[in-house]
Amino acid sequence: xxxxxxxxxxxxxxxxxxxxxxxxxxxxxxxxxxxxxxxxxxxxxxxxxxxxxxxxxxxxxxxxxxxxxxxxxxxxxxxxxxxxxxxxxxxxxxxxxxxxxxxxxxxxxxxxxxxxxxxxxxxxxxxxxxxxxxxxxxxxxxxxxxxxxxxxxxxxxxxxxxxxxxxxxxxxxxxxxxxxxxxxxxxxxxxxxxxxxxxxxxxxxxxxxxxxxxxxxxxxxxxxxxxxxxxxxxxxxxxxxxxxxxxxxxxxxxxxxxxxxxxxxxxxxxxxxxxxxxxxxxxxxxxxxxxxxxxxxxxxxxxxxxxxxxxxxxxxxxxxxxxxxxxxxxxxxxxxxxxxxxxxxxxxxxxxxxxxxxxxxxxxxxxxxxxxxxxxxxxxxxxxxxxxxxxxxxxxxxxxxxxxxxxxxxxxxxxxxxxxxxxxxxxxxxxxxxxxxxxxxxxxxxxxxxxxxxxxxxxxxxxxxxxxxxxxxxxxxxxxxxxxxxxxxxxxxxxxx
Amino acid sequence: xxxxxxxxxxxxxxxxxxxxxxxxxxxxxxxxxxxxxxxxxxxxxxxxxxxxxxxxxxxxxxxxxxxxxxxxxxxxxxxxxxxxxxxxxxxxxxxxxxxxxxxxxxxxxxxxxxxxxxxxxxxxxxxxxxxxxxxxxxxxxxxxxxxxxxxxxxxxxxxxxxxxxxxxxxxxxxxxxxxxxxxxxxxxxxxxxxxxxxxxxxxxxxxxxxxxxxxxxxxxxxxxxxxxxxxxxxxxxxxxxxxxxxxxxxxxxxxxxxxxxxxxxxxxxxxxxxxxxxxxxxxxxxxxxxxxxxxxxxxxxxxxxxxxxxxxxxxxxxxxxxxxxxxxxxxxxxxxxxxxxxxxxxxxxxxxxxxxxxxxxxxxxxxxxxxxxxxxxxxxxxxxxxxxxxxxxxxxxxxxxxxxxxxxxxxxxxxxxxxxxxxxxxxxxxxxxxxxxxxxxxxxxxxxxxxxxxxxxxxxxxxxxxxxxxxxxxxxxxxxxxxxxxxxxxxxxxxxx
Numbered sequence: 002x003x004x005x006x007x008x009x010x011x012x013x014x015x016x017x018x019x020x021x022x023x024x025x026x027x028x029x030x031x032x033x034x035x036x037x038x039x040x041x042x043x044x045x046x047x048x049x050x051x052x053x054x055x056x057x058x059x060x061x062x063x064x065x066x067x068x069x070x071x072x073x074x075x076x077x078x079x080x081x082x083x084x085x086x087x088x089x090x091x092x093x094x095x096x097x098x099x100x101x102x103x104x105x106x107x108x109x110x111x112x113x114x115x116x117x118x119x120x121x122x123x124x125x126x127x128x129x130x131x132x133x134x135x136x137x138x139x140x141x142x143x144x145x146x147x148x149x150x151x152x153x154x155x156x157x158x159x160x161x162x163x164x165x166x167x168x169x170x171x172x173x174x175x176x177x178x179x180x181x182x183x184x185x186x187x188x189x190x191x192x193x194x195x196x197x198x199x200x201x202x203x204x205x206x207x208x209x210x211x212x213x214x215x216x217x218x219x220x221x222x223x224x225x226x227x228x229x230x231x232x233x234x235x236x237x238x239x240x241x242x243x244x245x246x247x248x249x250x251x252x253x254x255x256x257x258x259x260x261x262x263x264x265x266x267x268x269x270x271x272x273x274x275x276x277x278x279x280x281x282x283x284x285x286x287x288x289x290x291x292x293x294x295x296x297x298x299x300x301x302x303x304x305x306x307x308x309x310x311x312x313x314x315x316x317x318x319x320x321x322x323x324x325x326x327x328x329x330x331x332x333x334x335x336x337x338x339x340x341x342x343x344x345x346x347x348x349x350x351x352x353x354x355x356x357x358x359x360x361x362x363x364x365x366x367x368x369x370x371x372x373x374x375x376x377x378x379x380x381x382x383x384x385x386x387x388x389x390x391x392x393x394x395x396x397x398x399x400x401x402x403x404x405x406x407x408x409x410x411x412x413x414x415x416x417x418x419x420x421x422x423x424x425x426x427x428x429x430x431x432x433x434x435x436x437x438x439x440x441x442x443x444x445x446x447x448x449x450x451x452x453x454x455x456x457x458x459x460x461x462x463x464x465x466x467x468x469x470x471x472x473x474x475x476x477x478x479x480x481x482x483x484x485x486x487x488x489x490x491x492x493x494x495x496x497x498x
Numbered sequence: 499x500x501x502x503x504x505x506x507x508x509x510x511x512x513x514x515x516x517x518x519x520x521x522x523x524x525x526x527x528x529x530x531x532x533x534x535x536x537x538x539x540x541x542x543x544x545x546x547x548x549x550x551x552x553x554x555x556x557x558x559x560x561x562x563x564x565x566x567x568x569x570x571x572x573x574x575x576x577x578x579x580x581x582x583x584x585x586x587x588x589x590x591x592x593x594x595x596x597x598x599x600x601x602x603x604x605x606x607x608x609x610x611x612x613x614x615x616x617x618x619x620x621x622x623x624x625x626x627x628x629x630x631x632x633x634x635x636x637x638x639x640x641x642x643x644x645x646x647x648x649x650x651x652x653x654x655x656x657x658x659x660x661x662x663x664x665x666x667x668x669x670x671x672x673x674x675x676x677x678x679x680x681x682x683x684x685x686x687x688x689x690x691x692x693x694x695x696x697x698x699x700x701x702x703x704x705x706x707x708x709x710x711x712x713x714x715x716x717x718x719x720x721x722x723x724x725x726x727x728x729x730x731x732x733x734x735x736x737x738x739x740x741x742x743x744x745x746x747x748x749x750x751x752x753x754x755x756x757x758x759x760x761x762x763x764x765x766x767x768x769x770x771x772x773x774x775x776x777x778x779x780x781x782x783x784x785x786x787x788x789x790x791x792x793x794x795x796x797x798x799x800x801x802x803x804x805x806x807x808x809x810x811x812x813x814x815x816x817x818x819x820x821x822x823x824x825x826x827x828x829x830x831x832x833x834x835x836x837x838x839x840x841x842x843x844x845x846x847x848x849x850x851x852x853x854x855x856x857x858x859x860x861x862x863x864x865x866x867x868x869x870x871x872x873x874x875x876x877x878x879x880x881x882x883x884x885x886x887x888x889x890x891x892x893x894x895x896x897x898x899x900x901x902x903x904x905x906x907x908x909x910x911x912x913x914x915x916x917x918x919x920x921x922x923x924x925x926x927x928x929x930x931x932x933x934x935x936x937x938x939x940x941x942x943x944x945x946x947x948x949x950x951x952x953x954x955x956x957x958x959x960x961x962x963x964x965x966x967x968x969x970x971x972x973x974x975x976x977x978x979x980x981x982x983x984x985x986x987x988x989x990x991x992x993x994x995x
Contacts, residue, residue, distance in 0.1 A: 130760070197861055388986045489886050
């Protein structure tokens with residue numbers, strides 16, 4: 002890496018560069034950049050929460066010669082990657098997340114080999130062989146930026162694992178996107194850890210601390226192409242909260258108000274995380290109604306969704322730490338018009354920092370995540386319909402559920418217009434084990450599982466199932482009998498899926 | 499807490515006190531001490547790996563008036579707790595581990611309410627309501643020590659969660675055990691973290707660093723009784739390694755030698771953890787045959803078992819960090835005769851430090867744990883026979899499998915004299931998800947799952963199953979078809995259990 006002392010890279014004290022392109026850069030068209038990528042390669046792309054991903058180079062790749070590509074992102078990306086490269090047949094492997102319907106369909110049909118990975122670990126997995134089977138051919142990082150120099154770049158609306166990908170790559174291709182405000186540099190804090198076993202503690206004593214400035218640095222020799230673009234992100238669309246969402250939010254609010262009053266860990270400050278998606282967004286929005294008293298409240302998660310902006314505007318939230326501005330088009334517009342003001346309270350970090358088990362523990366995060374289904378003993382399926390068809394992938398849910406001090410699963414009690422119970426005898430897949438879900442909230446109430454034995458858990462969870470399924474759940478529990486710490490009737494266990 | 503400046507507590511620089519009983523202490527008989535415990539109480543006891551647990555007070559409790567007790571230990575303890583208090587009917591609830599056959603039977607029959615919890619989190623769970631349902635009545639810590647003063651004690655052969663238990667307790671009862679060498683003070687490093695959200699990073703830059711000395715400190719007013727004893731631990735008995743154990747060890751050795759040569763994280767140092775038990779002990783013993791080159795090798799786990807002592811004696815191991823000397827009777831004798839020498843290389847820590855996700859990540863630990871069964875997609879059942887009957891509990895397996903950089907599951911391919919395959923279509927319980935098992939080793943080979951899609955995983959895992967079950971596994975895979983990222987035939991999924 003170039004000596005930081007002679008680099009032109011912006012720093013924490015002076016984060017916004019004077020121009021978007023600084024120094025002698027290898028300017029290329031999207032097609033020229035795509036042609037630099039060999040026939041067999043691993044594309045390490047920026048993007049998380051559907052924003053901040055490269056657009057023109059993947060599109061040019063899909064239109065070009067056939068390739069065999071592994072595509073590794075931080076999280077969700079747009080159609081130029083997860084539709085176009087699938088339809089062209091170039092994408093052979095994909096990690097770690099597939100919210101896009103085109104890529105998801107290809108994964109579920111076996112046309113693309115996929116494995117969902119914990120977000121917090123992906124940076125190290127790319128560095129140390131954790132997805133060895135998929136790391137094929139040359140490693141090319143393709144990263145969207147708001148500014149770039151010979152040995153640095155500043156990410157756009159998300160950071161994800163771009164720092165690790167740029168570090169691991171043989172070559173780096175940058176899409177400099179003028180549709181993303183240069184002022185986003187004020188939001189980023191790119192801390193990169195040393196490798197184990199010489200890794201140091203993450204130097205944050207408060208979830209909103211900033212230490213390193215906005216630049217992702219790299220060896221100048223790696224920069225293969227800089228492509229200009231002004232194509233906007235294709236971000237999430239959130240549906241309006243349903244009546245069920247609002248009842249879940251109300252139950253969560255009641256629970257949190259009681260818990261805040263009795264849990265010594267929450268006496269002076271509350272650090273909250275919410276999972277990605279429309280329910281998560283609705284729950285974030287409901288935060289504004291909670292009586293936090295004089296406690297400091299911060300969002301310590303992986304994505305800033307629209308639901309948080311109102312609280313930030315009202316001063317109800319001290320700030321937010323995340324890795325992505327996973328906003329709707331309107332949310333993005335609102336943020337972009339006031340980047341400097343929001344930047345005072347919002348910090349984006351690399352995803353291995355935003356989701357670090359070490360920090361989730363240190364700050365006593367209360368984690369709220371959703372699920373496909375929960376079983377009578379508190380095992381949580383967050384990814385697979387009927388055990389087979391993947392929805393999005395585990396994402397950061399396991400990082401927070403496993404490491405937070407209070408893990409809450411919030412979900413509607415039914416799916417498919419009430420025809421299917423989401424409280425089931427046995428989940429068809431397990432993403433978060435019975436050890437990691439402390440509290441389950443549905444529109445029918447709150448099951449506080451903390452310290453309960455499996456027998457006691459089954460009663461508490463039956464009580465928050467939809468009333469139309471409670472008799473069936475009790476019948477399963479009777480068939481299971483009293484043998485063992487965790488009674489089951491395995492013969493009929495999966496008859497619900 | 500008493501001002502440390504005026505306490506008589508031993509320090510890191512002067513760890514061994516001149517006497518075992520220092521100051522004006524409330525000396526009691528076991529029966530007198532037991533009578534201090536109210537009818538309804540939560541007993542927070544020392545003990546981990548079957549050693550360092552209190553003996554006389556639980557025995558006296560079992561012989562005394564009826565009680566309703568919750569018993570929370572760090573890990574495994576002896577018969578005075580897990581047999582006598584079960585048979586007396588006093589134990590109503592138990593956390594987090596039941597290797598003892600008497601307690602386990604009561605749990606599986608529903609006479610004792612039990613939930614297994616991650617070892618790393620139990621200290622915080624006791625502090626912050628994580629096992630709320632079980633924390634009944636007065637909280638009484640009962641801790642075995644080698645020395646005690648008015649506001650401190652030095653633990654004996656294990657630390658477990660004694661620091662958190664003493665901190666949380668309303669009253670503290672100490673069993674000062676003369677059968678445990680006073681020199682064990684040299685082995686202990688009792689670092690206690692501040693509570694979230696003001697928790698600081700754990701101040702270790704090397705897995706063998708020592709910072710705080712051997713004393714567990716507490717408010718002098720809490721010390722209710724000091725009981726003298728000289729009863730020895732009732733430690734583990736290890737069986738001799740079987741031929742299958744030795745073949746698994748050989749396959750693990752071959753894999754690690756290749757991995758060490760290609761994984762940049764392991765270029766200069768290798769930090770290894772092995773799970774508790776006879777197979778773990780056999781695998782530790784096999785470490786001596788691995789070609790580590792000039793790498794520093796350390797054990798970074800939760801228990802020091804006999805298998806490590808040979809390597810320490812031969813200088814093949816730089817040292818060991820753990821929370822328990824889970825040695826056999828012979829191993830204990832060997833250690834006790836040379837405590838001062840072993841203390842130079844061995845450090846015991848509180849279990850929330852030995853198993854801290856933060857440190858497992860920081861030091862790049864390679865974790866090797868065993869299991870009951872593994873399914874075709876890499877989900878791991880470590881605790882439940884046929885999904886219902888608990889064996890020991892998850893213990894620290896989830897701490898290491900989830901947070902280590904390379905998670906290895908080592909297990910025989912069959913159980914019940916070859917009648918039952920441990921590689922199954924679907925596990926009947928999940929303790930470590932498909933995201934956390936990177937490599938599976940049996941006596942038939944090594945399945946390297948890293949980066950493989952579920953379809954590819956099923957082929958790799960079938961290849962390390964016992965040959966007599968491979969056709970059946972392939973038949974299941976055919977019935978499951980090609981629908982979904984993780985094909986299953988849920989109707990026949992549990993026909994193997």
